[in-house]
Amino acid sequence: MNVKRRTFLKGAAVTGALIGLGSTQTEFPFQGLMKAQGSGESKKAVFQNACPRNCYDTCSMLTTVEDGVIQFVEGNPQNTYTNGTVCVKGNVYPRTVYSPDRIKYPMRQKGRGTGNWERISWDEAYTEIAENILKIKKEYGSTLPICLNKYSGNFEIMHYGIEGTMSSLGYTSRATGTPCWPAGIDAQTFDFGTIVNSDPEQMAKSKYIILWGVNPAWTGVHSMNFIEQAKANGAKVVVIDPILTNTAGKAHEFIQIKSSTDGALALGMAKYILDNELYDGQWLANNSIGYKEFFGYVKNNITLEWAAEKTGVRVEVIETLAREYATTKPANIWIGYGMQRHTNGGQNVRAIDALAAITGNVGLEGGGANYAQLDSWGFNYHAMVHPAPEGSEGEADRAVNMNNFAADVLAAQDPPIKMLWIAGRNPVQQDPETTLIKKAFREMDFVVTVDLYMNKTVELSDIVLPATTPFETPGVNVSYWHYWMTLNERAIKPLHETKSDVEIAMGLSAKMNELESGSCTYPTSGDLEEWVGKEFNDTILEQFGLEKWEDLKNGPAKMKNKEVAWKDGDFRTPSKKYELYSEEAEKFGHHPLPVYVEEMKSTEEFPYRCITPHWKLSIHSQFQDLDWMEAISDKPFVEMHPDLAKRNNINEGDLVKVYNEIGYVTVQAKLTKTVQVEEVVMYETWYKNLNYNVNYTVKAIPADMGKKATGMPGIAFHDNFVNIEKV
Amino acid sequence: MGTKMGFMVDSNRCIGCHSCSMACKNYNQLNPDIVWRTVYDIKEDAYGQPTRITMSLACNHCEEPACKEACPTNAYEKRADGIVIHHEERCIGCEMCVYACPYNVPQFDKEKKKVGKCHLCYERLDEGLSPACVSSCPTQAIYQIDVSTIGDGFENSLPGFPDPKITKPSVRFIKPSIVKKL
Ligand code: SF4
Ligand code: SF4
Ligand code: SF4
Numbered sequence: 061m062n063v064k065r066r067t068f069l070k071g072a073a074v075t076g077a078l079i080g081l082g083s084t085q086t087e088f089p090f091q092g093l094m095k096a097q098g099s100g101e102s103k104k105a106v107f108q109n110a111c112p113r114n115c116y117d118t119c120s121m122l123t124t125v126e127d128g129v130i131q132f133v134e135g136n137p138q139n140t141y142t143n144g145t146v147c148v149k150g151n152v153y154p155r156t157v158y159s160p161d162r163i164k165y166p167m168r169q170k171g172r173g174t175g176n177w178e179r180i181s182w183d184e185a186y187t188e189i190a191e192n193i194l195k196i197k198k199e200y201g202s203t204l205p206i207c208l209n210k211y212s213g214n215f216e217i218m219h220y221g222i223e224g225t226m227s228s229l230g231y232t233s234r235a236t237g238t239p240c241w242p243a244g245i246d247a248q249t250f251d252f253g254t255i256v257n258s259d260p261e262q263m264a265k266s267k268y269i270i271l272w273g274v275n276p277a278w279t280g281v282h283s284m285n286f287i288e289q290a291k292a293n294g295a296k297v298v299v300i301d302p303i304l305t306n307t308a309g310k311a312h313e314f315i316q317i318k319s320s321t322d323g324a325l326a327l328g329m330a331k332y333i334l335d336n337e338l339y340d341g342q343w344l345a346n347n348s349i350g351y352k353e354f355f356g357y358v359k360n361n362i363t364l365e366w367a368a369e370k371t372g373v374r375v376e377v378i379e380t381l382a383r384e385y386a387t388t389k390p391a392n393i394w395i396g397y398g399m400q401r402h403t404n405g406g407q408n409v410r411a412i413d414a415l416a417a418i419t420g421n422v423g424l425e426g427g428g429a430n431y432a433q434l435d436s437w438g439f440n441y442h443a444m445v446h447p448a449p450e451g452s453e454g455e456a457d458r459a460v461n462m463n464n465f466a467a468d469v470l471a472a473q474d475p476p477i478k479m480l481w482i483a484g485r486n487p488v489q490q491d492p493e494t495t496l497i498k499k500a501f502r503e504m505d506f507v508v509t510v511d512l513y514m515n516k517t518v519e520l521s522d523i524v525l526p527a528t529t530p531f532e533t534p535g536v537n538v539s540y541w542h543y544w545m546t547l548n549e550r551a552i553k554p555l556h557e558t559k560s561d562v563e564i565a566m567g568l569s570a571k572m573n574e575l576e577s578g579s580c581t582y583p584t585s586g587d588l589e590e591w592v593g594k595e596f597n598d599t600i601l602e603q604f605g606l607e608k609w610e611d612l613k614n615g616p617a618k619m620k621n622k623e624v625a626w627k628d629g630d631f632r633t634p635s636k637k638y639e640l641y642s643e644e645a646e647k648f649g650h651h652p653l654p655v656y657v658e659e660m661k662s663t664e665e666f667p668y669r670c671i672t673p674h675w676k677l678s679i680h681s682q683f684q685d686l687d688w689m690e691a692i693s694d695k696p697f698v699e700m701h702p703d704l705a706k707r708n709n710i711n712e713g714d715l716v717k718v719y720n721e722i723g724y725v726t727v728q729a730k731l732t733k734t735v736q737v738e739e740v741v742m743y744e745t746w747y748k749n750l751n752y753n754v755n756y757t758v759k760a761i762p763a764d765m766g767k768k769a770t771g772m773p774g775i776a777f778h779d780n781f782v783n784i785e786k787v
Numbered sequence: 788m789g790t791k792m793g794f795m796v797d798s799n800r801c802i803g804c805h806s807c808s809m810a811c812k813n814y815n816q817l818n819p820d821i822v823w824r825t826v827y828d829i830k831e832d833a834y835g836q837p838t839r840i841t842m843s844l845a846c847n848h849c850e851e852p853a854c855k856e857a858c859p860t861n862a863y864e865k866r867a868d869g870i871v872i873h874h875e876e877r878c879i880g881c882e883m884c885v886y887a888c889p890y891n892v893p894q895f896d897k898e899k900k901k902v903g904k905c906h907l908c909y910e911r912l913d914e915g916l917s918p919a920c921v922s923s924c925p926t927q928a929i930y931q932i933d934v935s936t937i938g939d940g941f942e943n944s945l946p947g948f949p950d951p952k953i954t955k956p957s958v959r960f961i962k963p964s965i966v967k968k969l
Contacts, residue, residue: 132814134923145925151809154816277802281925284802288926304968306803309839314966377969676805687819688812692805692826733837 107551110537114212116280118539164556202453203230213484220444237772246765247409253632264289265426273399304734320659323408328367329382340420350641390426406765410654675743723756793957803841810923833946847956857887
């Protein structure tokens with residue numbers, strides 16, 4: 061092909077425009093093109109919105125609204141990361157809003173799990189909730205029997221209002237921790253002092269990119285652009301993953317690694333780098349502590365043969381990878397969240413970080429060991445911070461391990477947990493050990509869930525309160541990957557009787573105080589847009605180059621000076637250096653060095669590892685259940701290698717039971733050579749009318765790290781071993 | 788030679804994210820089970836090394852549209868610019884086109900009892916915009932082209948795409964490069 065891509069594209073668009081002009085296209089009304097009828101004076105406006113989901117990309121969106129109805133949601137090109145497009149989930153938003161399945165008004169269920177729902181008014185809902193809270197307070201002398209379980213359903217900042225609701229009632233029990241990424245966070249916290257990644261747009265400047273256990277083609281589509289740009293500039297892209305993912309399909313080279321052995325590969329590479337003196341001694345001397353100890357460990361304990369045996373990657377491949385990585389500058393590693401969902405996941409991340417450090421790729425433009433960042437989150441959390449009412453019993457909230465939620469809730473004593481408040485979460489679908497979770501729900505006196513749809517958690521609640529979508533309530537969003545901040549405007553009036561978390565908090569507070577004066581400190585009124593303004597302080601305005609927060613009405617803003625993480629060597633560790641040797645790690649019970657920790661192994665009874673990665677059409681339990689998504693894919697499947705299938709007499713499309721000691725899933729077989737023979741893959745998502753839940757087989761095994769930064773270790777989701785049989 | 792509007796499908800850039808299919812539903816507000824643009828997995832060993840590669844297809848705005856040929860009520864029109872449009876109000880829902888199109892393009896809408904399909908977002912083209920699917924593709928893997936001026940150097944087909952001889956589709960492809968498994 062000799063047409064340059066850019067000119068070609070432009071040319072194509074121009075041709076299109078010219079052709080269109082002379083035609084008689086308006087002669088007939090067409091399917092789908094019929095807009096709101098009748099008025100003749102329709103009002104059209106475009107609003108800024110932000111996608112608040114638990115996703116790398118946190119898209120800046122533009123929403124076209126005509127006569128109060130959303131017509132089209134598209135990307136905002138002012139955000140150069142999301143670059144004018146939204147992913148498949150962003151594109152489904154009109155349906156998220158207008159789906160007939162939305163919960164429309166508060167409802168009460170007569171008998172948890174019966175499906176016997178009745179519509180109630182907001183006032184009735186508030187009254188019933190407030191009475192239950194007051195009853196608990198009276199009976200137990202404190203509000204600790206109330207437990208909040210809220211997490212990643214909506215990361216928009218005002219949604220921290222739900223934590224605020226709890227604080228304003230007194231001291232409560234709180235699901236603490238985060239399920240998915242804490243092992244890696246702690247690992248980077250030991251190494252660098254915290255998590256900071258380089259602006260992902262800088263990936264375009266890399267000459268060598270390792271995508272290590274990350275699948276942006278499905279989970280961070282916009283980053284693929286910068287990877288493509290790097291490729292166009294001559295960079296080599298290598299994917300390391302147990303699965304040949306769609307991202308791997310775009311790479312130059314793919315290394316299929318046995319799950320959970322990533323640290324062994326990294327240490328094997330380090331050994332080669334050490335033996336061949338390809339490390340950056342200068343950088344290490346100036347910026348790190350413990351490199352001599354690390355090199356000593358590698359020298360005495362690591363061989364390439366061992367690494368090859370562990371990982372299933374040939375010695376020559378490790379050698380070439382190590383040489384290319386160490387000698388091509390800048391080299392970027394993107395460390396995925398999937399690869400740290402193991403009992404040695406944090407250690408593996410530390411070993412990978414070490415590669416970036418010893419080769420002098422830390423602080424280098426286009427380099428780095430990039431995992432995530434929280435630097436752009438310096439809001440006031442005004443919606444969240446509210447004092448306990450005067451005279452509240454106790455001193456502090458009680459932490460309940462989010463990652464062992466059911467067991468911890470059931471075990472809680474003095475006082476026990478009697479009431480759950482669930483917001484932005486679907487634990488009955490998404491937590492491990494579903495059976496135990498259901499038991500915990502059944503043991504409660506009272507369960508309130510705030511949600512958009514009738515999901516598995518709502519089914520086990522007493523009261524459900526209908527939540528707004530991002531289009532119906534104002535807010536502000538940032539990402540944990542890129543550095544853009546987007547204002548989220550109220551594009552349409554809230555549908556039905558839906559309310560945001562902050563409005564719910566205000567309403568409940570009014571009722572609490574009506575029933576017992578002084579029992580809740582949450583404000584009972586306030587303008588939501590003004591409240592968005594209250595989230596800002598001088599520092600965050602400065603960081604984003606804003607004079608006042610309202611400047612965001614002109615478009616998203618990007619945090620300054622985030623192009624290259626750690627470029628000034630300003631590590632936030634106790635030593636202020638990069639810590640290959642971390643005393644902090646030791647304090648938390650780990651080896652101070654990034655040593656290899658044995659991975660979990662299969663057993664005779666359950667010989668296959670079952671990986672349950674993110675699915676392209678959902679984020680956890682959000683999206684896939686919408687009918688628009690089901691039009692694209694309506695059937696789950698288990699991916700397995702044809703050799704494994706043959707061994708078990710399974711053919712393509714056969715129903716297969718995937719099981720272990722805690723449960724099973726029955727699902728169709730999809731045979732593919734892109735997965736390894738001893739590993740099967742099911743995607744974590746749910747379908748509205750199917751009893752499909754990968755967590756029926758997933759145990760709440762803690763990952764090795766997470767306690768330091770997030771309070772609790774993560775979950776080793778991918779250390780799940782199963783057996784399979786044809787049904 | 789007259790204008791022949793159609794699509795370029797760059798499977799080298801396509802990441803299989805389905806944004807395009809959903810953008811089409813988003814923009815055209817299609818009924819829940821209707822999909823006008825589909826992202827297909829290319830058979831994993833089509834190029835030897837098993838891999839995950841995809842192609843995104845909608846109506847190919849064929850030179851010899853089988854849909855039009857089959858329709859008893861003249862619901863289909865081939866415009867001068869090559870875009871094949873389906874006039875819904877002339878459609879009696881007999882589904883002849885559905886069976887005739889080799890690419891599974893026309894979709895029968897159970898609610899409307901009529902067929903519908905991609906019209907290349909011609910009304911957006913008129914405004915100087917790209918089709919909704921094209922402008923929503925995060926990797927610029929699809930775009931509208933005039934195949935009469937596009938020149939050679941592109942593929943006429945990819946593995947799994949029906950024989951282009953049948954209807955002379957106005958679509959060109961860029962082949963995916965295949966990852967090397969080490
Ligand atoms: S949006 Fe683009 S990259 Fe995604 S599936 Fe469609 S054509 Fe491929
Ligand atoms: S792809 Fe099918 S529907 Fe489209 S013009 Fe060709 S024959 Fe007709
Ligand atoms: S051109 Fe328009 S109608 Fe055709 S597939 Fe794309 S978005 Fe849909």
